[in-house]
Amino acid sequence: MSAEPALNYARQIATSNKSRAxxxxxxxxxxxxxxxxxxNISDIALRSxxxxxxxxxxxxxxxxxxxxLVESEVLRLTAAALAAPSRQAALEILSISISQDLALRRLVETDPTDVAKLVxxxxxxxxxxxxxxxxxIFGADSAACGLILRWLIGQIASPITQEESLAQSKRLATSLFN
Structure with missing residues (x-):
């Protein structure tokens, strides 16, 4: 069997992934x-x-x-947090990413019912x-995971500054992981 069909399939997947991104x-x-x-789809297509x-x-x-898109963002943030050098750095990355996300900011303003469902x-x-x-990212301790999740959810509706992300992530990491 020729390798050509497999190569064509690989190209289709790569093109599909680039289109999706x-x-x-x-x-x-x-x-x-x-x-x-x-x-709307027309504006998204144009922008994309x-x-x-x-x-x-x-x-x-x-x-x-x-x-x-939401699932993709979860996977993207997970990869970024897993690449962090420490749990505290992972907390900071997640906090800053959520607090500084412009799409989330707009959703809070324009679509509060959807944000309530999202969180x-x-x-x-x-x-x-x-x-x-x-x-x-943080281990299977359900109490720690629940606390981290609630801290991050709070930042969707009430974003914090990068400085606050650093300070809070340090305090949270110290109380949970030391």
Whole structure:
């Protein structure tokens, strides 16, 4: 069997991943400007520099795209935290990332009902991913993970400065991990 079909498949996957990353970046940018409800696939496609067809080839609709965007952000933040040199640095990275996220800031302003749903801990698969990610980063101690998760959730509605992120992450790491 020729290696050509496998190579073509690998190229399709790479193109799909690049398109998906562009779509997510474009969606975050549009949401940061107008919120989720005011955003639309046409604006996201334009900002992403892909066609609407490319978006619909990746996602059934905007709701699925946004849900996949949230999952992608959880995975991105998890990777960044896992690469941190310490648990305290991981806490700081997560805190700054959440507190400085412009799309989250706009959602708090324009879509408070959705933000309330987003921060309500449920058995939704995305929440399970969040819990698994926190446990992977900080260990399986459920009390510590719960405290960390609540601290981070609080920063969605009430963001803190980078200086506050540093100070609070130091205090939290000292109380949880020393």
């Amino acid at each position: 562009a779509i997510f970046a474009g969606a975050k940018s549009v949401i940061a400007e107008v919120g989720n409800y005011q955003s 520099q892909v066609s609407k067809a490319t978006i619909y080839n990746q996602f059934a609709d905007k709701a699925e795209m946004v849900e996949c 309500s801990i449920t058995d939704h698969p995305t929440w399970l991913l969040v819990h698994q990610s926190i446990a992977k």
